[in-house]
Amino acid sequence: MSxxxxxxxLAMALTLVGFYPYLRGILSGSTRPHVFSWGIWASTTLVVFFAQIEAGGGIGAWPIGASGVLTTLIAVLAWRRRGDMSITRADWVFLVLALSSLPLWYLTDDATWAVVVLTVVDLLGFGPTFRKVRAAPYSESCGFYGLFALRNAAVVLALEQHSLATVLFPAAIGVACVALVLLIAWGRSRGAASA
Structure with a gap:
């Protein structure tokens, strides 16, 4: 095996292990994902997957494709089970930015531009979570984001071609996950110190 x-x-296994508890939470009713956010993340992840394939990512792009499929499943379940349906103006901006990557890719005939736009959109999506975790460090799972940081490192190592189009998305999202884990740990330690 190469x-x-x-x-x-490894990245595929980490993807499945990471998403399993989240999907189980949706099915049990304890988790109510935001339908619009997951719809945007599904579209961005799937487009990045196709851009990585076009840019020669090969087998290393497959975990991103699997994430795209699972994220789409979560978006569909959120819609069917009436998850969080509150939609803000910022949600619409993210959707327009995500959709703008497709004509940009078509017009430039360069997958890199689509990946850059989609990476920025995904990173902006971390903003509300960072703000929430700063105020409530126990509201998110360190393990979930730590697992996805490891998964994205494995994706980068699995890529058959390393270019901006193939590496940017998993590397940037992996760094964001690490930053979120550190913020959660810092917030929890700060809370424990003041107790």
Whole structure:
């Protein structure tokens, strides 16, 4: 087995392990995902997957494709189970930015521009979570984001071609996940110190 195949399989396993509790929470009714956010993330992740394939990411892009499929499943479940349906003006801006990546990719005939736009959209999506975790560090799971940081590192190692179009998305999202884990840990330690 090549190292690309090994790291791709590892990233796929981490993807499945990471999403399983979230999906189980939706099905049990304890988790109510925001339908619009997950719809945007599904579209961005799937477009990045296709851009990575076009840019030669090969087997290393497959975990991103799997994430796109699972994220789409979560968006559909959020819609069917009437998850969080509150939609803000910022949600519409994110949707327009995500959708703008497709004509940009078509007009430039360069997958890199689509990946850059989609990475920025996904990173902006972390903003509300960072703000929430700063105020309530126990409201998010360190393990979930730590797992996805590891998964994205495995994706980068699994890629068959390393270019801005293939590496930017998993690397940037992995760094954001690490930053979120550190913020959660810092907030929890600050709370424990003041107790």
């Amino acid at each position: 190292h690309h195949a090994f790291f791709s399989a």
